Structures are given as structure tokens and as C-alpha cells.
Amino acid sequence: MGSSPDPIEFRKPIPSRAHLELSMNENNKASYKWRRVLLKVSGEALAGDNSQNIDPKITMAIAREVAAVTRLGIEVALVVGGGNIFRGSSWAGSSGLDRSSADYIGMLATVMNAIFLQATMESIGIPTRVQTAFRMSEVAEPYIRRRAVRHLEKGRVVIFAAGTGNPFFTTDTAAALRCAEINAEVVLKATNVDGVYDDDPKRNPQARLHDTLTYQDVTSRDLSVMDMTAITLCQENNIPVVVFNLNKPGNIEKAIKGERVGTLIGASRNSTVYEHENI
Ligand SMILES: Nc1ncnc2c1ncn2[C@@H]1O[C@H](COP(=O)(O)OP(=O)(O)O)[C@@H](O)[C@H]1O
Numbered sequence: 232m233g234s235s236p237d238p239i240e241f242r243k244p245i246p247s248r249a250h251l252e253l254s255m256n257e258n259n260k261a262s263y264k265w266r267r268v269l270l271k272v273s274g275e276a277l278a279g280d281n282s283q284n285i286d287p288k289i290t291m292a293i294a295r296e297v298a299a300v301t302r303l304g305i306e307v308a309l310v311v312g313g314g315n316i317f318r319g320s321s322w323a324g325s326s327g328l329d330r331s332s333a334d335y336i337g338m339l340a341t342v343m344n345a346i347f348l349q350a351t352m353e354s355i356g357i358p359t360r361v362q363t364a365f366r367m368s369e370v371a372e373p374y375i376r377r378r379a380v381r382h383l384e385k386g387r388v389v390i391f392a393a394g395t396g397n398p399f400f401t402t403d404t405a406a407a408l409r410c411a412e413i414n415a416e417v418v419l420k421a422t423n424v425d426g427v428y429d430d431d432p433k434r435n436p437q438a439r440l441h442d443t444l445t446y447q448d449v450t451s452r453d454l455s456v457m458d459m460t461a462i463t464l465c466q467e468n469n470i471p472v473v474v475f476n477l478n479k480p481g482n483i484e485k486a487i488k489g490e491r492v493g494t495l496i497g498a499s500r501n502s503t504v505y506e507h508e509n510i
């Protein structure tokens with residue numbers, strides 16, 4: 232896997248949520264926009280400069296920012312993609328590989344990313360559980376909704392892997408689905424661009440970044456934010472989506488705290504979704 236990654240700096244374990252709550256009295260209770268978030272990390276975002284499938288500097292940067300917000304009592308669940316390793320749609324049809332088989336390989340790719348992220352998070356003291364959409368109980372828990380919620384309530388990070396467990400879907404759809412199932416309040420889609428533009432910023436330097444969009448804008452103008460199934464699931468369940476650039480230091484923390492970053496889809500910046508206080 233290329234040059235060995237920088238030695239991972241070990242830091243003292245994160246204080247448990249219980250210790251944290253003991254140390255926060257009523258009047259200094261922090262108030263953040265979200266109580267429980269679903270952070271979607273795409274596979275290609277994990278590849279960083281693409282010199283190898285996964286860039287340990289990226290996974291460590293994600294782990295550190297997630298650690299900072301779990302300390303505040305915000306519950307963080309992740310869905311991780313697999314496009315840095317294998318994307319079913321690009322392989323289907325080649326050398327006799329049918330789409331379903333290609334998709335299962337893609338889902339297994341997401342499990343590899345999840346185990347890497349779990350190891351990185353636990354190396355800096357963040358208690359983390361991986362739950363897979365189909366059983367691989369030697370390496371992860373099966374997805375059990377109530378167990379996932381209990382892990383979050385205990386201050387653990389939960390990483391959902393293997394997408395929805397079904398071919399012909401994407402991890403963006405898995406992110407919308409898991410967000411609805413665990414009653415998280417928002418899907419935070421971490422990508423390699425600053426948000427949603429009115430044109431492809433790589434092709435058109437004049438492309439303009441949208442601050443907010445409605446679901447209708449995304450579906451009617453076919454803006455490539457997430458696949459139609461995913462954005463429709465968010466729309467039907469009134470789940471806001473924030474699309475932001477995870478490569479900018481501090482953006483993950485900002486997004487999870489509900490601060491202004493990237494493009495917000497489906498709720499105005501000052502809607503009740505953005506105003507209600509953390510518990
Ligand atoms: N149904 C399951 N299948 C496979 N592994 C599991 C299952 N439930 C828990 N585990 C694993 O067993 C270990 C202990 O579970 P844990 O979540 O710490 O239990 P508790 O919530 O009681 O502390 C963890 O590594 C967890 O991932």
C-alpha cells in the first residue's frame with residue numbers, strides 16, 4: 232500500500248460521555264443545532280491524493296474532528312462509501328460480471344473502509360462500532376437498529392457499512408435510510424468539493440456555489456448531489472442534507488455543530504431544524 236503512513240499519534244482516551252455530562256452544569260450546557268447526525272463519507276474522499284485506495288492522513292483527520300464533537304455530547308453515526316476501491320456500476324457488464332455481483336463486491340469495499348475508519352478512531356480513544364447490512368459477524372456487528380441507537384446513546388460512534396445490503400442502490404441511499412431509521416436529524420455529505428454548484432466547477436470556473444437549495448431544485452435540475460433514490464428518501468422524510476468539503480480542516484466539526492458550511496438542501500438556514508437546541 233505505498234509508503235508507510237505517518238506514525239499515528241496516540242492521545243489520551245476521550246473522556247466518556249458520562250464524565251462529560253457530570254462536568255457540564257445546567258447554565259453552561261452547550262447548545263448545538265443537531266443532537267444526532269448521520270455523516271456520509273464517500274470512498275473517493277478517503278483516497279485523498281489518490282496515491283493509494285485510502286489515505287491514512289484523511290482517515291485520521293476525520294477521526295480527530297469526529298472525536299472533537301463526540302466530546303460535546305453530539306451523537307455521530309457514519310455511512311462510508313466504497314468508490315475508492317470498487318464501484319459496481321463501472322464494472323457491471325465487463326468480463327461477464329453481472330450488476331448484482333459487481334454491487335456485492337462494491338458493498339464489501341465499503342466494509343474495508345469501515346474497518347479502517349474504526350481502527351483509526353479507536354486508536355485515538357473513540358469507542359466505535361461497525362454494523363454491516365449483511366452478516367459478517369467475525370469482523371463486525373450485524374445492523375440491529377436498536378443496538379445502533381444504544382451505542383449512540385452511550386457516546387459511541389457507529390459506522391454503518393455494506394450500504395443497504397442490496398444491489399442497485401448506493402451508499403447515499405444507505406445514508407438517507409439509516410438517518411431515518413435511527414432518527415438522526417441531518418445527512419452531512421462529506422465530499423471533495425465545497426458544496427453544490429450551478430455547473431461543474433471542474434469544467435466551468437465561473438460555476439456558482441449554492442448556499443441553500445430545495446429538494447425540488449435538486450430533482451428538477453438534476454444537480455449531481457446524490458442519486459434520485461437518496462434525495463427522494465430525504466425529501467419524503469423531511470431530512471435536510473448538508474453537502475460540504477471534508478478536505479478543509481474544521482469543516483466536519485462545523486457541519487456537525489450545524490454551523491454554516493457548504494450547501495444546505497431541504498431546510499432554510501434559520502428553519503426550526505436549524506434552531507432547536509441540543510439536549
Ligand atoms: N450481535 C453481535 N454480533 C457480533 N458482534 C457483536 C454483536 N453485538 C456486539 N458485538 C460486539 O461485541 C463487542 C461487545 O459489545 P458492546 O457493544 O461493547 O456491548 P455493550 O453495549 O454491552 O457494552 C463489541 O466489539 C461489539 O461490536
Ligand SMILES: O=c1ccn([C@@H]2O[C@H](COP(=O)(O)OP(=O)(O)O)[C@@H](O)[C@H]2O)c(=O)[nH]1
Pocket residue numbers: 272273274275311312313314315317318319320333334335336337338340341393394395396397398399400401402403404405
Ligand atoms: O446499498 C448499496 C450501497 C453500495 N452498493 C455498491 O457499493 C458501491 C460503493 O458504494 P458507493 O458507490 O455509494 O460509494 P461512494 O460513491 O460513496 O464512494 C456502489 O458503487 C455499489 O456497487 C450497493 O450495491 N448497494
